[in-house]
Amino acid sequence: MTTRSAAVRSAPALTLLTALFTLLAAGPAATTPASPPASATGPNVAVSQAGNYPTRPNSYGNFSVSWASTGTADTTGITRLTVDLPPGLTTGGALMYSTPYDYTFDQTVSPDGRHLEATFRGTRVPGRGDFMKVQVSSGAARPSGVIRATVANRDDVDAADNVSTYTVNGPQRPADVPRRPVVTGIGTTTGPGTGGTAVTVTGTGLDDGFVLFGADQATTSHCTATQCTATTPGGSGSVPVTVVTPGGAADAPGGFAYTGPPPAPPATPVVTSLNRSSGPSQGGTSVYVLGKNLAGGTIAFGDAPAAHVSCGDSFCSGTSPAGSGTVHVTVTTAGGTSATVDADRFTYTGPEVT
Numbered sequence: 054m055t056t057r058s059a060a061v062r063s064a065p066a067l068t069l070l071t072a073l074f075t076l077l078a079a080g081p082a083a084t085t086p087a088s089p090p091a092s093a094t095g096p097n098v099a100v101s102q103a104g105n106y107p108t109r110p111n112s113y114g115n116f117s118v119s120w121a122s123t124g125t126a127d128t129t130g131i132t133r134l135t136v137d138l139p140p141g142l143t144t145g146g147a148l149m150y151s152t153p154y155d156y157t158f159d160q161t162v163s164p165d166g167r168h169l170e171a172t173f174r175g176t177r178v179p180g181r182g183d184f185m186k187v188q189v190s191s192g193a194a195r196p197s198g199v200i201r202a203t204v205a206n207r208d209d210v211d212a213a214d215n216v217s218t219y220t221v222n223g224p225q226r227p228a229d230v231p232r233r234p235v236v237t238g239i240g241t242t243t244g245p246g247t248g249g250t251a252v253t254v255t256g257t258g259l260d261d262g263f264v265l266f267g268a269d270q271a272t273t274s275h276c277t278a279t280q281c282t283a284t285t286p287g288g289s290g291s292v293p294v295t296v297v298t299p300g301g302a303a304d305a306p307g308g309f310a311y312t313g314p315p316p317a318p319p320a321t322p323v324v325t326s327l328n329r330s331s332g333p334s335q336g337g338t339s340v341y342v343l344g345k346n347l348a349g350g351t352i353a354f355g356d357a358p359a360a361h362v363s364c365g366d367s368f369c370s371g372t373s374p375a376g377s378g379t380v381h382v383t384v385t386t387a388g389g390t391s392a393t394v395d396a397d398r399f400t401y402t403g404p405e406v407t
Contacts, residue, residue, distance in 0.1 A: 097124030098132055098177075099214035100204035106221055107142065107191040114189050116219070118147070118202045120173075121182030124210060127361060128177045131270055132206045133263050133297070136169040136187055139198020139221065144169055144189050151183040153341065155363040155370040157348050158185075172263075172270065174349065176363035197222045203231070203261050203299040215299035231300035234258040239294055239305040246315040248272065248287035254296055254305050255280050261299055266309055267292035285309065287316030319388040320346040324397045327382055334403040336375040340382065343368055344391065347384050354399055355380030376401045 104116025118136060122128040138144060143166030149158045156175030162168070171185060202217045209215065216228040236256040244250025252271075254264060262276035264283035271283035281296055294305040324344040332338030340359070342352060345367050352359035352371040357380075359371035369384060379400045381393040391397070 094125045095210040096122065096126045096128040096206065096208045097211045097214070098128050098204050098206045098209050099123045100134070100202055100217045102200070102202045102217045102219055104186075106200070106219065107189055107196055108222055110191055110193050110195050112191050115186050116189065116200070117184045117186050118217075119182055119184035120204045122177035122179050123214070124179055126179070128206055128208070130174065130207060130268060131263075131265070131297075132173045132175075132204060134169075134171040134173065134185070135201075135203045135261050136171075137201045138167040138189065139196065139200065140167075141192050141194050141196035141198070142189050142200070142221070143167060143192070144187055147171060147185040147187045149183075149185045153370060154365045154368045155341075156183075156365050160185075170263075175365070176361055178361050195222065201228075205261065205263065205297050205299045207265060207295060207297045207302045209301070212300045231260070231298060232258045233301040234262060234296050234298045234303040236294075236296055236303040236305045239307060239309070241309075242307055243310045243312055244285050245313045246287060246289050246311040247313070248285045248316060250285040252283050252285060252294070252309065253280060254283065254294065256296065256303065258300055259296055259298060262296045265293075265295040265297060285311075289315040319386065321389040322346045322350055322384045322386050322391045324382065324384055324391045324394065326396045327399060330398060331400040331402055332373050334375060334377050334401045336373045338373040339370065340373055340399070341368065341370055342382060342384060342397075344384065346386065346388060348386070350384040350386040353383050353385065373399065 098120055100120045102116055102118050105114040106116055107114040146162050147160055156173055158173050160171040198221060200219045204215050213230050216231055218228040235258055236254055238255045240253035259276045259281050260278050262281055264271040264274040264281050266285055266288060269286045272286050274281055274283035288311045291308055291310045293308045295302050324342055326343045328341040347364045347369050348366045350364040352362045352369055354373050354376055357374040357376055362371040379398055382397045382399050383391045
C-alpha cells in the first residue's frame, strides 16, 4: 500500500505560477481519448494529455492533463484524476488552471513522486473542460516508459475515453479500456457518525478507484485490483458504499450505517454579491454568486432551484430559473442556507411567467 503525502494546493494560489508555464510551448500530443459511442446518453467525462515531456537525463518539463464533459448531460459531483509516471520521472504536483473558481480541487503525491491523485468537485455542462499542469523532472538516467492518466466519475456512462497514455522515448500505443469494477464484500458496515472508521471493500477491477460513502468521498482510500481500504467521512443514517474507477462504479452489498450523532455541521454559507442583479423572466441567465463557505452548495432564486450549479469555497455559478418580481438568491450547503441580504437580490424583467 502506497502512503500518500498530504501536500494540498488551493486553486487560487496556483494561478500565481500561470505566467511561467504559459511561456512553455506545447510538446508532442499524447493519446487522444476515443469519442463516446453514439448510443451513449448521460454524463460522460473524457481525459487526454499533451505537453513538454522530459526526454533527456536531468531535465525538466510539464504536461497538461485535461478532462472534459463530453456527454449529453451535466457531469456533477466528484471527478478524480490519477497520473502514474514511469521509473526515472518524478513530480512535485500539479497546477490547476481553470477559472472561474466554481469548484474545489485538491491533490496528493506519493513519497516517491511517481503517483499523483487529484480530486475535482464541480458541475460541468457538456462541452466544458478543465486541465491541470503536471510538473515533471528526470533523474540521471534517460527516462523511458509510459505516463498514464485516468479520470473517474460515478455517473460516467462511457469508460472508453477514461485512460490516456504517452510513451516517453518509445513508440506510442493506444490506451487501454479499463474493466468495470465488481464489489463482492465489505468488511465493516457500521461506525460512528463522526467518521474515522476503517473499512475494507473487496472485489475485482478496483484499480485506480476511490470510495464514496453516499455522495461523500472517504477521507482516505487506497485501492488495488482486489481491495480498497478506506476511512469513513462523517455522516448519518444508512448510505451506499460505492467504489468508483475509470472503468465504472459498483456498490458494495449492504452499504454502511452510521451510529450516534453526526459531526458538527460546517459553517453557514454567506452570500456577499451577485455579478448580475437582473434577467429575463423566462430564466436562462448565467449568474455568479460570491461569498464564503459555499463549497458543494445549491442555488435558489426565491424558492426555485437554479440549473447547472457549481460551487467552490467562495464562488458559485448557475443559471436562473423562470420567475417574476424581485427574489433573493441563496446558497444552501450542509451548514444551512445563507441569510438574505440586499446584495443577493435578483429582479426578473418582462411579463410574469405562468
